[in-house]
Amino acid sequence: MNSATQFKPGDRVTVKFQDRPGHLRTPWYIRGKSGWIEQVHGEFRNPESLAFGHDGLPKKTLYLVAFNQSDVWGRTAAPKDKLLVDIYEHWLESSAQEREECEP
Amino acid sequence: MARGHHDIGGLPGAGPIDQSEHTLSDWEILADAVNQALGARGVKRTDEMRRAREEMDSAAYRDMTYYERWIASIEAILIEKKILTKEEIDRKLSQFESKWGEP
Numbered sequence: 001m002n003s004a005t006q007f008k009p010g011d012r013v014t015v016k017f018q019d020r021p022g023h024l025r026t027p028w029y030i031r032g033k034s035g036w037i038e039q040v041h042g043e044f045r046n047p048e049s050l051a052f053g054h055d056g057l058p059k060k061t062l063y064l065v066a067f068n069q070s071d072v073w074g075r076t077a078a079p080k081d082k083l084l085v086d087i088y089e090h091w092l093e094s095s096a097q098e099r100e101e102c103e104p
Numbered sequence: 105m106a107r108g109h110h111d112i113g114g115l116p117g118a119g120p121i122d123q124s125e126h127t128l129s130d131w132e133i134l135a136d137a138v139n140q141a142l143g144a145r146g147v148k149r150t151d152e153m154r155r156a157r158e159e160m161d162s163a164a165y166r167d168m169t170y171y172e173r174w175i176a177s178i179e180a181i182l183i184e185k186k187i188l189t190k191e192e193i194d195r196k197l198s199q200f201e202s203k204w205g206e207p
Contacts, residue, residue, distance in 0.1 A: 023158060028108075029113045029114035050149050
C-alpha cells in the first residue's frame with residue numbers, strides 16, 4: 001500500500017462508509033459525509049493495526065478534516081459551525097466532482 | 105455489522121452531559137497507575153485497550169463505569185498476551201476477598 005500523502009488542504013473529500021470487523025478509528029456519525037481537508041497532521045502508525053498488537057506499518061497519513069455541521073447533523077445544527085475530525089487517509093476518497101454537482 | 109457499543113456519537117436520547125466534578129476512588133487512581141505502568145513498560149498500547157473495550161459483551165460494557173472498563177480491558181489484554189491467566193487473577197482476587205471481605 002502506498003502511504004504517500006494524497007490530499008492537500010482545501011481538497012474536497014468524502015469519508016468512506018465502511019463497516020468491517022476490527023478496531024475502526026472513524027466514528028460512525030461521520031462515515032459517508034463530505035467535507036474538506038483542513039490540515040495535514042503527518043504520518044503515524046496505523047492504530048487499526050496497533051490495536052491487535054501489530055506494528056502499525058505502513059504508516060498512514062492523518063488529516064484534520066472539516067465538515068459543515070449542517071452536512072453532518074441536518075437542520076438541528078448551527079448553520080455556520082464547523083466540525084473538525086481527525087481521519088486517516090485510507091478512510092477518505094476525493095469528492096471534488098460530486099461536490100461540484102451539488103453546488104447550487 | 106452494526107455500530108459498536110462504544111461508538112455512540114450523535115445517537116439521540118443520551119441526555120445532557122454530567123459535567124459535575126467528582127472525587128476518584130483509590131482503586132480508580134490505582135487503575136490509572138496500572139494502565140500507565142503497563143504502557144511505559146511497552147506491555148500494551150492505548151489502541152489495544154480501546155479494541156478490548158470494543159470487544160466486550162455489550163451489556164457488560166454499558167453496565168460498567170469508566171474505570172471498570174479500564175480494568176476489564178487490562179485483564180483481557182494481559183490474558184491475551186499470556187502474561188497472566190484468568191485462574192491466576194481469580195485466585196488473587198479470592199485471596200483479597202478472604203483478607204478484606206468482598207468489595
